[in-house]
Amino acid sequence: MSQKTNFFKKAQAVARQIPFGRVTSYGAIAHYLGAAKSARTVGWAMKASHLDGTVPAHRVVNSKGILTGKHHFEGTNLMQQLLENEGVIIENFQIVNFQEIFWDPTIELRKDS
DNA sequence: CCCGTGACTTCCG
């Protein structure tokens, strides 16, 4: 199986399921995976996912809605531009309507049909 | 094999 690392694979899977115009946090994904303290590893997966090009890592920010990983993207404001392009309001590299567009996998991806 | 780093979060004092 290609599942070298469940955490990595799962984090990428969740990030990939993020709907358009929505954002989430590392902790939310980590908590959904059952490891709230492993948020850093989620960010690692984002980096790898970004290299993979199949996961919208620009939709993933920290708990404060700040584009922490913007510096890891191409250029400097690419991440912000992508989010704004989706209708996300960002000010000073921070999502203004973060709570409004926050997408929680623990709630949205609830096994509850 | 051991140590350090990293796009974070939570707990303890």
Added chain:
DNA sequence: ACGGAAGCCACGG
């Protein structure tokens, strides 16, 4: 309420 330290997982040297 604020500040500092620990925790967790994976990868690189």
